Amino acid sequence: MACQAVLTxxxxxxxxxxxxQFVDPTGVALLHGLERQGTRLGGCSGFISELLxxxxxxxxxxVAVSAxxxxxxxxxxxxxxxxxxxxxxxxxxxxxxxxxxxxxxxWRFVGADEDARDVVQEAFLAAFRAIDTFAGAxxxxxxxxxxxxxxxxxxxxxxxxxxxxLRWRRRR
Numbered sequence: 741m742a743c744q745a746v747l748t749x750x751x752x753x754x755x756x757x758x759x760x761q762f763v764d765p766t767g768v769a770l771l772h773g774l775e776r777q778g779t780r781l782g783g784c785s786g787f788i789s790e791l792l793x794x795x796x797x798x799x800x801x802x803v804a805v806s807a808x809x810x811x812x813x814x815x816x817x818x819x820x821x822x823x824x825x826x827x828x829x830x831x832x833x834x835x836x837x838x839x840x841x842x843x844x845x846x847w848r849f850v851g852a853d854e855d856a857r858d859v860v861q862e863a864f865l866a867a868f869r870a871i872d873t874f875a876g877a878x879x880x881x882x883x884x885x886x887x888x889x890x891x892x893x894x895x896x897x898x899x900x901x902x903x904x905x906l907r908w909r910r911r912r
Contacts, residue, residue, distance in 0.1 A: 758783025763791050768840075785853055791840040816880040823871045831868055838881055839864075842888045849892035856892075863891040 755774065763771065768791055775781060784792065819837075822830030842863060847856035867887050874883055 752778055752780075754780045754782050756783045757781050757788060758785070760785070760788055763788060763844075768792060791844070793840075817876065820871065820874055820876065820880060823868065831864075834867075834880075834884075835864055838884050841881065842884055845885060845888050846892050849889070850895055855895060859891045859895050860888060862895075863888040866891065 753774075757771075771781060771792060781792070819830055819833060823834065839860065842860050843856055846859040846863070847853070850856050850859055863884070867884055870887075874880070
């Protein structure tokens with residue numbers, strides 16, 4: 741928001757966001773607004789770039805609204821049915837709609853962009869394989885969130901085992 745005052749004085753501004761580690765939907769909307777006003781964002785990590793990839797402000801606003809809602813969105817039921825019928829476009833919609841939030845969750849667990857992307861990819865594949873088990877009592881995002889957390893925990897366990905094994909080999 742501090743950039744808003746500077747923007748009124750200057751027409752061109754470059755904002756270094758290299759230190760940014762997490763952006764909520766409100767922050768994404770703010771960064772999109774700054775870009776529309778001519779601000780260039782520099783130093784975006786892969787994580788932030790993924791969150792900012794969808795340049796549609798309405799999408800960011802709907803994500804913020806759906807995050808507050810407690811009942812499953814009506815669109816989830818349609819999307820789940822399309823996923824169950826193995827519609828490839830439905831899988832793309834799923835990834836585009838929930839990918840940024842799932843990436844943020846994975847990143848908080850594993851702490852590295854590349855590992856977070858791998859975790860999210862594994863989680864989406866697991867979700868796609870298990871979509872028939874989704875009961876629909878909870879929101880689709882809640883179900884996906886749990887799958888991402890489980891995938892991240894498995895990645896951390898694997899990393900810990902690998903490190904333990906390497907330490908054990910060095911002692912021998």
